[in-house]
Amino acid sequence: MTLKPKTYTFLCGCFVALGSMLFGYDLGVIAGVLPAKDFIRVMGNPDKDYVGFISSSLTLGAFVACIPASLLADRFSRRSTIFVGSIIFLLGGCLQTAAKNREMMLAGRFFAGLAIGVLSMMAPLYQSEIAHPSIRGRLTTLQQFFLGIGATIASFVIFGISETQADTPFEWRFPLGLQMLPCLPLAAMIFFMPESPRWLMMVGRERESLETLARLHSSGDLDDALVRAEFSEMKSALIKESKEETGWMSLVTDAQNFRKLMLGITIQFSVQMTGVSCIQYYAPAIFEEIGFDKRMTFLFQSVNSIIALIGEAACVLYIDRLGRRGPLIFSNVISGSTFAVGTAIQAKYPASAKNTSASYAFVMMTWIFNFFFSAGIGPLGWAYPVEIFNTSIRAKATSITSMSSWISNFLIGQVSPKAFDSLGWKYYILFAIFGFTNAITIWAFFPETKGRTLEEMDEYFEKTHWIVPLSDYKPKLSRDDREEELRRGVLHQGITDETEVRVVQKQEKQEEEEEEEKKKGDLDPDYSLGISTSIA
Known part of the structure; x- marks a missing residue:
């Protein structure tokens, strides 16, 4: 039976999104690996700075990989670059699983990060270039949906392993080894997928x-x-x-290219400044701090992952009807609001107060945040940049916008442990503020891209005022x-x-x-x- 064209294209987008699952799985699994007693022993009882670096070294590798990935994608093709990323991830996964010391673990994290930098950039880029105009948002937001699948699997793996294999090498080596599984079909079958036309x-x-x-x-x-x-x-x-000039310098010398580049950098940076990485990396520590035991924190993480997956599925289903601007603005407002409420709860009822109701209310805020982040902010942070650039500069430009995501992710991962120690609940104020400023920025500067072909974007942006509400041109609905x-x-x-x-x-x-x-x-x-x- 011949598949309908949109169904076939959607399935191609799903297959490529297996690369995104790797990052989602890592986000979920590292939060359970870091506090494992045997892991801490093998790593030589690292201090909080080193724990933060183990966590964030993956994003540092992803940052480094972006520009090489763009060069490979333009020179050797989109599929070839995805294949290279898959092979590198297998190397990184093997090093992490077999790690006998800090150096081996950091090397594994860095190589895995290189691969994730390649695959996270290439998945939405490839998806945007094969999509029908009417379902491009659905394909490019698959990145976050599969990331959510990975995180959900990781949270249940960690919960189950912590219950049955506590304080053993299996508690952390098995979850790290399991992350290589999606890479095998991706590397083996990527050349059976159509190339980007x-x-x-x-x-x-x-x-x-x-x-x-x-x-x-x-x-x-x-x-x-x-x-x-x-x-x-x-x-x-x-x-x-x-x-026209389509080299690297054209990204800054051409006014419209520079405008788009700034929008891409801004949206990727804004995603991280919602506080999502802080919650993903350190949720167990946060929940323990407010009075929950290890078992409950991992259970909360599992529920959180399911909530995120529901939000991501909603985004995939409705984003081509709702557009980009509205969901981004609304989700950021909710993001800022949940952190504001969570901050107030922590200020009024600190962990020392042992107020169970307040602790559960704080957990509820993280769940609400995660749903709206997953339904708008996270998926569109990757989808929007690949839509706005023309074909000649798309790989170059999205490599730079992706670097913005990874460097801000690295910053949050590295700073958060010390920030919690020195500031406590006051650290959350930063994320509350950014939620609202993100919404204002998107309302002011980000044109709607729904329904347009990639080839139209250059002229569309030329006709749209840099301050979008001042634009005379109204996009199709x-x-x-x-x-x-x-x-x-x-x-x-x-x-x-x-x-x-x-x-x-x-x-x-x-x-x-x-x-x-x-x-x-x-x-x-x-x-x-x-x-x-x-x-x-």
């Missing part, structure tokens, strides 16, 4: 680009109207981009509008200038037949689409 177009393999686009969006029908229109827009956009236009052969030569085009023309057909007769794999670089236009 936009990358194929970018490197001049136009015939393969058309065939891959048809495989993804029309079950292989090369004459499908949507496929032909998308192909024409991709080609036109890349012809335009080829006449329906996620399906643009896709229906493409099916009718409507290409956007400019955001406000729509021209009816007949995409499949006799000249194009003749040239394709000539190419097939010559048995050439690619279309000629100077190939003309033969598009004739008539004003709509």
Whole structure:
């Protein structure tokens, strides 16, 4: 049975998201590994600074990997880069599982971090480049959904192991070894997935680009109207981009590229400043501090993971209807509010007060925070940057925006243990403030990207004021509008200038037949689409 095109494309996006599961699993598992007695013994009873570094060294590796990943992705393809990331993760996982000292553990964490930096960047980038315009948000938010699956599995593994294998090497070595499992099918089968049609177009393999686009969006029908229109827009956009500067410097010398880069950096930094990494890494310590035993803290983590997974599933299901701006603004307001309430609870009823109701109320705040973070902030922090850049600079630009995420994640992981010691509950005030400032920033500066093709983004941003509420241009509200236009052969030569085009023309057909007769794999670089236009 042939799968529907959108179903097939969605499943391809799910497969690539296995790389995101690795990071989610690590986030969940490291919180249970760090306090394990045998782990502490093997690591030589490290102080809190070193514990923080063991935790955050993974994000340091991810930070280092971003720019090399972008170079690999543009030079050797999206799939090849995902394969490299998978192999590196297997190396890091082996080192962590077999660690006999601090140095071996740190090396394993760093190599695993390199891999996670590659895979976390490549998954949404690849997903955005294969997606139908109407479900691009659904595909790119799979990153966070699979991260949630990984975290949920990790929390239950830690809970079960801590109950049955407490104080043994198995308590921490088995969870660390288990994290390698998703990498095996990812490395083994990634080349069975279709390549990004936009990358194929970018490197001049136009015939393969058309065939891959048809495989993804029309079950292989090369004459499908949507496929032909998308192909024409991709080609036109890349012809335009080829006449412009697309090197690293263009990210800062071109005003619109710089604007987008700042938006990408800002949203990635804002995700971490909600306090999510603080809770993910140190939740057991936080819950123990307010009076719960080890068993209850791990149970709370398991419940928290399920709540997050529900939120992430809601995001995948509804984000293409709701858009990006609204969920981001609302979720950040709730984020700031939950930290404000949690801070007030801790200030009024510290751990020494032994107020059980207050302690449970604080746990409830973390659960509410986690749901709304997972339903908006986390998924869109990765999805938004890959949508706004054009194909020629997408890998370069998202490598830099990803670096913003990892360096802020590293900062939180490294600073939090000392901050808890010196500031206690006052540390939470920082995250409460950032929740509200994040919401204001997104309202002021972030245009809505729902429903538009990737090729439209450059002109769309040019027509949208840097301060979004001052913009005269209003984006379309329906996620399906643009896709229906493409099916009718409507290409956007400019955001406000729509021209009816007949995409499949006799000249194009003749040239394709000539190419097939010559048995050439690619279309000629100077190939003309033969598009004739008539004003709509």
